[in-house]
Structure formats: structure tokens, C-alpha cells
Amino acid sequence: xxxxxxxxxxxxxxxxxxxxxxxxxxxxxxxxxxxxxxxxxxxxxxxxxxxxxxxxxxxxxxxxxxxxxxxxxxxxxxxxxxxxxxxxxxxxxxxxxxxxxxxxxxxxxxxxxxxxxxxxxxxxxxxxxxxxxxxxxxxxxxxxxxxxxxxxxxxxxxxxxxxxxxxxxxxxxxxxxxxxxxxxxxxxxxxxxxxxxxxxxxxxxxxxxxxxxxxxxxxxxxxxxxxxxxxxxxxxxxxxxxxxxxxxxxxxxxxxxxxxxxxxxxxxxxxxxxxxxxxxxxxxxxxxxxxxxxxxxxxxxxxxxxxxxxxxxxxxxxxxxxxxxxxxxxxxxxxxx
Amino acid sequence: xxxxxxxxxxxxxxxxxxxxxxxxxxxxxxxxxxxxxxxxxxxxxxxxxxxxxxxxxxxxxxxxxxxxxxxxxxxxxxxxxxxxxxxxxxxxxxxxxxxxxxxxxxxxxxxxxxxxxxxxxxxxxxxxxxxxxxxxxxxxxxxxxxxxxxxxxxxxxxxxxxxxxxxxxxxxxxxxxxxxxxxxxxxxxxxxxxxxxxxx
Ligand SMILES: [Zn+2]
Numbered sequence: 009x010x011x012x013x014x015x016x017x018x019x020x021x022x023x024x025x026x027x028x029x030x031x032x033x034x035x036x037x038x039x040x041x042x043x044x045x046x047x048x049x050x051x052x053x054x055x056x057x058x059x060x061x062x063x064x065x066x067x068x069x070x071x072x073x074x075x076x077x078x079x080x081x082x083x084x085x086x087x088x089x090x091x092x093x094x095x096x097x098x099x100x101x102x103x104x105x106x107x108x109x110x111x112x113x114x115x116x117x118x119x120x121x122x123x124x125x126x127x128x129x130x131x132x133x134x135x136x137x138x139x140x141x142x143x144x145x146x147x148x149x150x151x152x153x154x155x156x157x158x159x160x161x162x163x164x165x166x167x168x169x170x171x172x173x174x175x176x177x178x179x180x181x182x183x184x185x186x187x188x189x190x191x192x193x194x195x196x197x198x199x200x201x202x203x204x205x206x207x208x209x210x211x212x213x214x215x216x217x218x219x220x221x222x223x224x225x226x227x228x229x230x231x232x233x234x235x236x237x238x239x240x241x242x243x244x245x246x247x248x249x250x251x252x253x254x255x256x257x258x259x260x261x262x263x264x265x266x267x268x269x270x271x272x273x274x275x276x277x278x279x280x281x282x283x284x285x286x287x288x289x290x291x292x293x294x295x296x297x298x299x300x301x302x303x304x305x306x307x308x309x310x311x312x313x314x315x316x317x318x319x320x321x322x323x324x325x326x327x328x329x330x331x332x333x334x335x336x337x338x339x340x341x342x343x344x345x
Numbered sequence: 346x347x348x349x350x351x352x353x354x355x356x357x358x359x360x361x362x363x364x365x366x367x368x369x370x371x372x373x374x375x376x377x378x379x380x381x382x383x384x385x386x387x388x389x390x391x392x393x394x395x396x397x398x399x400x401x402x403x404x405x406x407x408x409x410x411x412x413x414x415x416x417x418x419x420x421x422x423x424x425x426x427x428x429x430x431x432x433x434x435x436x437x438x439x440x441x442x443x444x445x446x447x448x449x450x451x452x453x454x455x456x457x458x459x460x461x462x463x464x465x466x467x468x469x470x471x472x473x474x475x476x477x478x479x480x481x482x483x484x485x486x487x488x489x490x491x492x493x494x495x496x497x498x499x500x501x502x503x504x505x506x507x508x509x510x511x512x513x514x515x516x517x518x519x520x521x522x523x524x525x526x527x528x529x530x531x532x533x534x535x536x537x538x539x540x541x542x543x544x545x
Contacts, residue, residue: 060415064418065530065533067425067429068428068529069530075429075430098414101381101418101419105422105423105426106425109422113426334382334386
């Protein structure tokens with residue numbers, strides 16, 4: 009018997025319909041992502057009912073393409089991994105049902121995967137993951153510091169008390185009329201900005217938690233104040249001030265976390281890890297920790313995709329984690345189980 | 346032909362294995378908001394009762410709606426996935442036809458919330474007009490102006506007891522009148538409300 013593992017993975021937690029075939033947990037045979045971003049841009053954000061509709065429109069196309077590109081047959085698959093949550097319930101449903109259907113038809117084991125586990129294990133495609141590990145997960149839906157003592161063992165050290173970091177970018181971009189999604193727009197504009205505006209420091213009750221809603225209100229206040237005084241807003245400078253404030257918060261908490269846990273590796277994960285300034289500042293910060301390896305994933309595996317679910321799913325599969333046909337999507341889903 | 350019938354559009358879950366117009370196994374149960382948890386086990390159970398292997402499946406007949414949005418997507422996801430991986434032909438019918446069965450002039454109404462229903466007149470298994478959205482008042486008017494019609498479905502909305510016709514007749518009649526899906530990728534549920542209505 010060969011030791012190779014082949015996992016078919018399905019991810020539909022938000023606005024991407026994605027299916028991948030992954031060999032041995034870190035080789036991508038195919039990774040098909042159908043993004044709905046253009047549709048949701050018209051709405052200024054992700055509309056849950058619309059997202060569900062687009063998933064069902066895409067699922068058969070994405071599945072056929074993923075199988076064809078992988079060059080393997082469904083018969084050869086060892087397990088079907090799927091994102092069980094967290095995410096938009098109507099969207100998750102489509103992926104869960106598609107997975108159950110494949111598992112039933114081919115009589116294969118079903119492996120439930122937490123979306124954040126997927127983001128973290130995306131790093132397996134670019135580095136050998138070392139434990140203990142600290143993951144900084146930053147995306148449109150999540151902002152977490154996750155400690156992993158060993159493989160597939162998760163402890164959340166800090167999380168957001170209000171908005172996720174990507175959400176904060178989107179909301180501020182809306183205030184500044186920069187369009188959706190906000191992250192890339194603010195990141196680009198901030199490059200031309202400088203230190204004109206000062207935004208308040210964030211305060212949280214728990215030392216490793218995040219909070220972004222105060223910053224968002226501060227930006228709004230500032231915009232209104234400038235309007236009141238008839239001053240023209242320097243959008244680049246505001247983008248700069250907001251981005252620096254957000255990243256100050258994120259990096260400060262990461263540093264704090266490194267004081268509480270001893271790790272061999274820090275991994276960055278999630279859609280916001282595409283942010284150039286974050287990559288830059290985190291890399292510089294980690295220079296002062298020569299004993300800790302840093303992994304920054306390539307852009308292709310920062311945003312939601314199924315390859316990352318396949319990477320995490322392969323580990324979960326080997327750990328014996330299974331779901332049966334009665335399993336369901338979990339909009340809120342605890343990573344620490 | 347080995348056919349799997351699935352309906353998840355309304356508050357019931359209906360799954361049946363049908364061969365040559367004979368129902369070999371049938372599960373028909375209330376499963377309000379739990380169809381997604383129950384549907385695969387129901388299919389598996391029906392296959393075992395019919396003594397079929399999953400790979401023997403040749404065709405799926407499903408209701409494309411109208412009904413709960415989450416509900417209609419359940420059967421459709423299953424059908425789309427099966428048709429993507431195997432030579433399985435897909436046929437669609439409506440939840441209104443399933444409820445009406447082979448009865449004459451039966452107006453079927455399904456709760457669409459906000460004092461509205463998805464409704465349509467079915468005559469001997471065929472939808473006379475397109476399914477559409479009616480207010481409760483419109484249904485009450487139809488009832489007055491068409492005394493020869495029967496009414497079925499969520500009749501509690503017009504102050505009567507809910508009425509379901511014979512499910513086996515509904516399945517067999519629906520299969521007989523089902524339409525083949527030529528392009529499985531283009532198949533979408535019958536929502537009766539457009540994406541644009543979600544803009545606000
Ligand atoms: Zn994500």
C-alpha cells in the first residue's frame with residue numbers, strides 16, 4: 009500500500025466556490041476558485057442570499073474543472089474534506105452537501121475542517137510547519153492569534169471583540185468612498201500617504217484581543233471634522249494613518265503573544281496577509297526574533313481557497329477526524345475542539 | 346431506469362427510489378429546517394431498501410422550487426454534483442406538481458412568508474400557468490371566483506387545515522411530467538425573487 013494521500017477538498021464558506029485536489033497534504037494537483045467578488049462589489053459587500061445563489065450556480069463547473077485539472081479520478085481519493093464553518097450558513101450548506109454527496113456516491117470518508125485551520129495550514133504549501141507555532145490569522149471574517157502546541161491542536165490566544173480586520177478595512181474604505189473590497193484600495197493609497205492625521209490607540213479588556221470599531225468611528229469623526237472646518241481631506245494620509253493604526257494593533261498583540269508562549273514558528277494567514285505593509289512590518293518585527301521562523305504565504309493561498317482546506321483536511325484525516333451524513337454546516341464553529 | 350426522486354423545497358423531506366414507474370422505497374417526513382442533515386441518510390436508506398448501489402443510479406428527478414431558498418438548493422446541489430461526476434440524467438419538476446399529483450384543477454399554495462404564498466394551478470400533473478407569488482387576499486379571491494378548483498398545500502394561511510394529496514401519486518405523476526435538464530451547469534432553483542431584491 010502506498011503512503012500517498014489524496015484529498016478532495018471543498019470550500020464555500022463565504023464568496024468563493026472552491027474545490028481542490030491535494031496530494032500528501034502539500035502538493036496541489038488542482039485548485040479551482042470561482043470568485044463572486046465582481047457581483048458583490050455591485051452590492052458594496054457580500055450579500056448572503058446572493059452568495060448562496062452563486063455557489064449553486066458554480067458548484068458543478070468548479071467540480072468538473074477541479075477533477076479534470078487534477079488528472080486523478082474520484083475513485084482514487086482517500087477522503088472528502090470540507091469547510092464545516094465558520095461562515096455564511098447558506099453558503100456553507102452548498103459545500104457541505106456537495107461533500108456529502110461525493111462521500112456517499114464514492115463511499116469515502118468525510119473530514120470536517122475549520123476554516124481557520126485551513127488558513128493556517130495554507131502555509132504547508134510553502135514551508136515545513138514547525139510546532140509549537142503562533143498563527144496570526146487576519147481576514148475579512150477573522151482576526152485571531154492561534155497557538156498550536158502540536159499538529160492540529162488549536163488554542164485561541166486572542167480574537168477580535170468587534171469587527172474583523174478585513175471588515176474594518178471595508179467599512180473605512182466605504183467612509184472614504186474607495187469602493188469594495190477596502191483592503192487593497194487602502195493599502196495602495198496609504199503608500200502615497202504620510203503622518204498628517206493621528207488616530208487614537210485601541211484599548212481592549214483582554215491583553216491579546218483586538219478591537220477595530222473604535223478606529224472605524226475615529227476615522228468617521230475625523231472625516232466629519234474636516235468637513236465641518238471646510239478642509240479638504242487628504243485621503244492618502246488618512247489611509248496611511250488608518251493602516252498604521254490597525255497594523256500597530258495587530259503587531260503589538262502578536263509581540264505580546266510571543267511573550268506568553270514559546271514557539272518555533274510564526275505563520276501569517278488569511279486574506280489580509282496579502283497586505284504589503286503588514287508583510288513588510290511583520291518581517292521587520294520578526295528580525296528581532298532570530299530563533300523563530302516566519303512564514304508568509306504566497307498571495308495565491310492567502311485568500312479563501314480549497315487547497316488550504318485540503319492541506320488541513322489531510323492532517324485531520326490522518327488524525328481520524330470524521331463526519332457522518334448527518335453533519336451540517338456550522339455558521340459559528342469553535343476551533344478549539 | 347433507476348431513478349432517485351428528491352424534494353426538499355418545502356417543510357417535508359421526500360426521497361424515493363423509483364424504477365419503471367414503481368416506487369421501491371420512500372421516505373416522506375416533516376423535516377422543517379433539518380433537510381440538509383437528514384437528506385443523505387434518507388437517500389442511503391432508500392437505496393438500501395431498494396437494494397441499489399449508489400453507482401447504479403441513472404437519473405435524478407428533483408423539485409426545483411418554489412419553496413424555501415435554502416431548501417430548494419439542497420436537492421439541487423445533490424443533483425448537480427451527481428451529474429458532474431457520473432452519467433446521471435437530471436429532470437426537474439415543481440413542488441406544486443408534487444403536492445397536486447394527478448388531481449384535476451388543483452391550486453397549490455406554499456407559504457412564502459410575509460402574508461404571501463408561492464402558488465400555481467396544476468391540472469392532471471401539469472402546471473397550467475407559471476408558478477408565481479400571490480398575496481393571501483389574491484388566493485381568497487381565486488377561491489371565490491373558482492369554486493370548481495381544489496386547494497392544497499399550506500391552507501392554514503386561509504384559515505383551513507393544511508391539505509396534502511397522495512404523496513406516491515405526486516411522485517409518480519411528477520416523474521411522468523418532469524423536464525430533462527440539458528445543461529446541468531445552468532440549472533438554478535425556481536426562486537421567484539431576483540438577486541436585485543437583495544440590493545436594499
Ligand atoms: Zn477565510
